[in-house]
Structures are given as structure tokens and as C-alpha cells.
Amino acid sequence: MFARLFTLTAESRATFWRSLQTLNATRVVIALVLLVYLSFDARGQHLGGRYLYPQICGAYLLLAIGFALSAVYVQRRFVLQLLSQIACDLAIISLLYLASGGMRSGLAILYLFPLAGLAILAPLVVALFCASLVTLFLLGDSTWQIFLTDSDRDVMQAGLYGAAFLAAVLVVNRMAAKLIGQEELASRRGVEIGVQQAVNRLVMANIGDGILVVDGEGQVFAGNPAAAQMLGLVGPELKFKLSAAVALAPLAHAYADWRADATRSTAFLNIKPFNDAALEGMTAAWSARRDLVAHLKVRFAAADTHGLGAERSVIFLQDVTGIENQAQQLKLASMGRLTASIAHEVRNPLSAIGHATALLGEDLSDPVHQRLLKIVGDNVARVNRMVEDILQLSRKVQPHSEPLALDVLLAELRAEFIDIHKLPPDMLGLAVAPGTEVRFDALHLREVVLNLLNNAVRYASGGPDSIRLDLVRDKAQRLELHVQDDGPGISPEVRAHLFEPFYTTSSKGTGLGLYLARELCLNNEARLDYEYRFDSRDSADGSPSLSGRFVISFAWPGQKQGKAV
Template identity: 60%
Template sequence: MARRQPLSAASRETFWRSLQTLNVTRIVIALVLLLYLNFDARRGHTMGSAYAETCMFYAVAALLFAAVTRYYRHRFLWQLCSQILVDIAVISLLYLAAGGARSGLGLLYLFPLAGAAILAPLVLALFSASLATLFLLAESTWQIFISDNDPALFQAGIMGAAFFAVVVVVSRLAARLIRQEELAARRGADLRIQQAVYRIVVDDVGDGILVVGRDGFVFSGNPAARRMLGLDADSLDTGDGFRLADIPALEPVAQGFEAWLDAEPAEAYVTVKRWQGQAGQVRGRLDQPVHLKLRFARVDTPDGAAERSVIFMQDVSAIENQAQQLKLASMGRLTASIAHEVRNPLSAIGHATSLLAEDLHGPAEKRLLRIVGDNVARVNRMVEDILKLSRKVQPGGEPVHLKAFLAELKAEFTETHGLADNMIYIGDAGERTVRFDGLHLREVLVNLLGNAIRYASGKPASIRLFPVLDATGRVELHVQDDGPGITPEVRAHLFEPFYTTSSKGTGLGLYLARELCLNNGAMLDYEYRVDGPGGFDAPGRFVITFTI
């Protein structure tokens, strides 16, 4: 038994369950024998008191064995051997009481022998078969001396050989099943260990992880993902899941995922805005907007039965802020001396250029002077932007009425840049007001409109400004043009200081615009969206989200 005893707890539990099943079968056999006795008694036949007493004893013993096995899970081999010996003894007594080989009860030996072959080592199972065979041969031999009829010695020999054959075959099959179960138990234990390690890694990793279907249905996510998206724990732990598009604030994530499914780049940058409340069965709250870098990967499933994808989310807000702070740390040390060390020489160069322009009239000289003038203006603009960063005046004044403010801004901007009156479209702002310093808001929008002119087609309504309400009731101002969208590579550095894709730009315009928004409690970001009043096929827009 030591060699057959499994090492895993699961296999040992299987042995005890099999022994309990053997006990239940024994009870059924005892009841069948009692019913058979009662049936024969009604027909006028009698089996003798020994047969009845033996059946009653067997039924009681079967119940006792079942109770012991259920409540005393110790000494498995002793319990099994005692039960098998009782089975052989009882069946032998019934065999004698029923008239020997003529009764056909010799087949009952197969029950305990099969049980021994399954649960006991082969040696013990063969010993049990030998006991049953020796009894049958002994009984047949005894009939030679006390009976005139031909004894069933040959039949007893055949039955004994069958006993040994059954024991060997069943034992081999049981041993193979036991080895397979032990292998499955070990692999199951390894799998549980891997799952435990996976849960620890996934739960502790800083990046958010979402497992989604092709339709954007979220099946599971780690704590970091719940934290980034503002979801309650039970929104993913209940197993019901939800679709990303069901929550308006998560639409940028859903759209980035859909774009990736359409063979777009495997990375996207989105902003998840503040939201709270309940959308269907999904509950959660996000107090601050987060900027997320999304990476997508497909899961290889067998035969593609269930298509799954994984969305990796990285909160790049802190990374962006850290990169900006590193750049501003060095820039801050220069700010104090820029006014005297740079602006004064620039003024002198600009003045000298103007004087030279009065005396030089040749085409080559004019071209060189124009180059000098353009670069002086560019450096001076950069100095002005840097100085503005150091003058973060706290917002004040009266709330801004968007309808009148945008109309005035459009008229001024159109006249200044010589644009057609219908090139800039302003949506209906109603009576909405926002808390924002008027001068700061004008500077932010002038910067955004200046970028839009550079890429817009110039057609009527090719630039649009339209206020809307987000899911939480905050006012948003969308600025969009019909030009090509910003690529993900540029989006990753869009609001970094000194980053520009234009040879004439300083790289401080968008950064300054965002800083002014933050200074007024608002948020400026670029979103990949094609819905809403904009009506363009362009995949993105600048969005200013005002505070309530």
C-alpha cells in the first residue's frame, strides 16, 4: 500500500470517496439479498435461518463500515482489509447456506475483489482472490465426500481463474488511472501556484490591465486599472462586466481600442475626465482627469473560440509633469536674467536691423535683413513666453459669459488675421458662464486658433468652437479644425515645453495654454473624438474643461 499511496491530498481524498462508494454498494447488495430472501419466502421456499441471519448481519456491518469511513478518516488500509475480509466471509457463508455452486452466489465475490483491486496494492488484491478461490475449491472438494452428485470442481477452478484475471486487469487499469490523477493533481497544484503568482504580479503592478472582448466588453481588470478609471471594486469583481462605451467618460478608451482593431498603431494617448455616479450597474468616481497611455495586445485563444484582448494603461500625468519640471527647473534659473541679458541685445539687434534697412536696398541685402528680423522676432517671442510662465497671476474678476466672449473673440481674430467671416463657426453657448480669467482665456484660445489656421482648409466653418456639457455637468469648450489629426507620436510630447514641429514655433504655446488653464482650475487636453457638434471626420480636437 505504501507504493500505491498517492502523495497529493486530492488523490487521497479520491481514495476515501471510492471507499465510501464501496460501502454504499455493499449496503445496496445487502438490501437486495434481504429482498431476495423475502421474495423466496412468499413463494414458499425457505433458505434457512443461517441465510437470513447472515443477510441481517451483512446489512448491519455495511452500515457500520459506512459510518466509520465517513467519520474516521484514518488507517485506510486497515479499514479496507477488514471490510474485504468481512465481505469474503459473509459471501462464503451465504454461498454455503444457499446450496453451493447451484445458487450462483459465487459471482458476488467479484464485488469485494474488484474493490480490493482498485483500492489495495496488487499483492493484497491477489491474496483476497486466492482466499475466495481456495474456499470454492475446498467446498467443491468436500462435496466429493458427502454428495453422490458430480461436484462442480471444474466450475470452481474456472471461477477462481476468473477471479485472478479480474483482479489483475482491474488493478492495472486502476493503477493507470491513479497515475493520471496524480499527474493531473500535480499540474493542478502548479497551475494554482502560477495563478497565485499572476494575481500578486497583476495586483501589485503599477500599470492598469483590462481584459476586453472585441466589442469592448470588460471581463476583468486589476486594482491599478480600477484606480485609473475611477471604478468601484465590485464593478469588475462581480464577474458581470460592462462595455467601455457604456460610461461616457471612458469613450476615449473605447475609441482608442476600436482604432487599434482597425489596424491602427498599438499605442494611443487619451484623457479620462472626472466622472461620478452610476451608469447602469457600473459605479465609480474619478475626482481628477488622468492622462493615459494605452497599449493593446491580442490574447492567443485556442481555435479563436473567445477573442480577447488586453489593454495596458499607464498614467503618464506624473511622467509628463516630471519631464516638464525638469525642463522648467533649468529654465527657471534663466528667467531672472533673461530680461537684461537677452532682451536688451535683441532690442539692439532689431534697432540696428531697422537702420540698415533704410540704407540697403538691394534684393540680397533685404533678404538677409528679413532673416535677421524674423529670427529676432522669434527669439523675442520665446522670451515673452518664458516670462509669462513666471508671472502666474491668480485668476480673478467676473465670470466669463461664453456667448458674448466668443463672439467678440471671433470678430477680433478674424479681422486681425484677415479671415473670411464664415471660416470660424461658434456653436450655441446659451447662457453658460465659466470661472476663468478673461485675459487668460483669450490668450489660450488665440493660441489654439493660431494653430488651427495653420492646418485648416480655409473653407466655411473649417474651424469650430462649440461649448458642450460633459457627463458630470461641467462646461467644455471644443476647438477643432478640418485638418489632419495629430499623430500619436506627436501627441506624446504635445504639451511639453520647447517641443514643436514647426520651424517657426517656440514650443511654448500649448504648454503655456495648459499652464494658464491649470492656473484657472481648468484642464486643456487633446482628445481623439469624432462625435459631437464638430461634425468633422478629423480624429481629434482640443478640449478645455472648466471648473464648476
């Protein structure tokens, strides 16, 4: 009979208990009203049972308070509490009805209170059964009064009360059932919406594509972490206007173009979040990412908010840099195999040249010839070392992992580089703390730094400290060697292909220098990259200027040396 109560959700069951508590509060009020009514009728002019009436009202008030406390603190056995309370109500009201003189007292209207409450909280059959019992009781008492007073007027009134009670129970029960059904539906829909929102938050947080929710003016209302990472806005909250950030101007323009022409729903953009000085303090990713350009595929879609009074659009961001990098890795892998094959083929002729040079050195004694032979021998040794490096990288040979005194190596390398290139002594600045040690193969590091210095000397102005070697620690206390010159920075177009093999902007270069330098760093679990930065020291008026530098990030001191990747 009450099976529907146990199939309801927790929210709907809580609603039933709150309704029962309201019913109990109303019962207390009615009991107090009856006692107040008794005080105004002290002579019993309207109540036939003057002495029985106060005892019944007092007992009713105590029971009402007990029922109210039970519904608040003992929320168990709802059906038992409800039926016991209704039975008590009907019994008390019947006693008051009889003690007050029956139909003439007007207390029959009190039956409406428990019957209406029962119609709300119980099935229709139970409510109609109790209403029928009340009707039979009223008719029975009125019939008994006919034998006492010879008047049948009370019978008609009892019949009218009974009909009214049955009609009220029917109407109230149907209305309550409809409201309970609506509440149950709303509760279930609320659970479904809550689950859907939780799933949406999970998807938004973990999906690889970026998502931005904007209005017609380009005001961003929400976004996922992927979008923040792609746009370089990891630190601030994603609630800003697209046109407010200069670095995001391409995205703002593409959004405006799509609003003007809905057919232009897809665009490919290059976002440069790190070439704007205003973003340096705003973006947490400024010092974490070295890349300059984010290649994004952007797609716009309008949300269906017709009739809601708010316009919303969704911007989908896909970082195609990963796809480009994957294609580049395949290209580099093929190039690496080709390079290793060429190096293997060059090794034998190179050995023959070196052997022939050594034999000529034994026969030629002229200083000029000896100097020319030395040049040939040095270059043969250098090319041979390059071939060895290529073969070593192709085989992923384990480098030496002993600690390297970086200050000693760089000091010797600086003196040698200045002597070979006939540079002024103050042109190459060096700032390395004494006693600094790193894990890097000495020959490998020498090759990498020499390669970077050879690039720097071509573009440096030649003034004091126009080339600098600075050893610093990043925010994570990881050692970094910065190699920088005061020449113009590398353009973004060149930066995109900087470490590709055989890519060069010089007619005399082979395009292998930076590629081999990066591979040597990777082989020593270090990292070589080119980063852009703002530095007031590079400008005459002291204003921040954009420049670049090569950065070697060494492996952690306590990190176990592993194979190259």
C-alpha cells in the same frame, strides 16, 4: 504497499474515502437483498442451511451498517478499515456459501463484490492475493464434494469462477489505477492553475500598467485597477463597451484601426475622461483628479483562442504622464537653480535702485516727481519681494505657521484690489465664512491670490460677480479657495504647461507668476491647481457649460507644519 495513498493530494484521499463509503452502502444493500431472498425461500428449498442462514445475514447487515457509519464519522486508518471490511466480507460470504450448499447455491458470485472493491481501493498484489484465496477456497470445497458425491462438475465451476475473479480483479485494478492517476493529475493541475490565477490576480492588481480584455466588438470583459484609474472609471465595474463612452472614443477608434490593420499595434492617445458631462455622475474620480488629459501609450495584442469559439484581445495601457512629469521635474529643477542664480544677481542692482530712489525723494518736492518716485519705489519693493520669494523657495525657508484669519485677509485684499484697478464694487464677489482660519503665511497667500486675481481681471466680463472668491469644503472636509471668472476656460494645450516657469501667453508677462504661486502654496503645504467643471450659472440658457477655476487646497488644520517640498 499502500504508500501511494499517503502521497496523494487531499482531494484524491477524499475520493478514496467516498469510494469506501459507496462500497459500504453497496454492502448494506446486498445484506438486505439476502434477507429478502430468505423471506421468499421460507421453506429452504434452495438453501441448505435454513436456520444458520438468517443469523449470518442478520449479523452481516449489522456489520455493514457499522462499517458504513465508521467510514463516515471515523475517517482514519483507511487501510485498516478497508482490509478488515474485506476480510469480514470474505468470511461472511464463505459461511453463507457453505451454509447454502456450496457451488450449487449460486452464492459464489457474491465474492465478486468485495474483490472488485478491493481491486479499486488496494494495490494489485493485495487484490490478486485475496482473489487467489477465494479461488483456493472454492477449489478446496469442490474437491471435498467429490469425495461426498462422486461428481467433479463443481471443480470445473470453481475453476471457472476463480479464473473470472482473477481476470476481473486485474481489469478493474488497472482501470481504477488509470482513473486515479488521471484524477491525481487533474487535481495537481487544478492546484497549479489556482496558484497561477492567484499570482495573476496579484500581478493584475499591483502592476502599474493598465490591462483590458475585450472582444472583437470592443466589449470589455475584465480589467485591472490601473486601467480603471487611467480611464477615470474607478466607480463602475469594468464591463462596458468602448464605443459607449464618448470620452473613450480615441481608444475605441485606435482599437478599430488595429483590427483593420494589425501592424498598427501601438498608439499614443490623449484620454479626456472629464470633459464629458455624462461621465460626471459615473466616475468616482471626477472630483478627486484635477488633470484634464491622460497621456497613454496603448498596445494591442490578440489572444490565441483558436478553436475555443471566443475572440479575445488584450489592450495594454501605459500612462506616460509620469515620464513626462519626471522630465518636467528635471527641467523645473534646472530652471529653479537658474532662476535662483538670476535673482541673486538682480538683488544687488535692485537695492541700488531702491536706495537711489529714496535719495531722490529727499531732494524732489514736486508732487508729480513724488508720484513717479512712489511708482518706482513700489515696483522696486514688489520686484524685491519676488526676488526674496525666489530665494526663499530655492532655500526652502520655513514660512510662518501661525493661524491666519482668512476672512479678514480676503476682505482687505478685495477692497485693495478693487481700489487699485478701479473696479465696480459688485464685480468681485467674496463668500467666506466669518472666523475661518487656515495655516498659510499671510504675505505668501496675498501674493498668490493677487496673482490669480490679476489673471482673472484680464478675462472677466466686468459684470456683477464676474470674478468670485469662494471658500468651500471638499468631500474630505478640506478647505478650498476657488478663484473663478466668467471668461473662457483655459484650453487643454495651455493647461498642460500652465505652471511651468517662463511659459506665458501674454506679451507683457514673464511666465513666473503662476509658477511662483504654486511654489508658494507648496511651501505652505497647500496645493494650487486648475480644474475644469460644469456650471449652469455660466450659460445664458441654463445648460451646463464647461469652465475652469483655480483651486487652492489648504493644509489640514491639525497637520504639523513641515518643510516645503
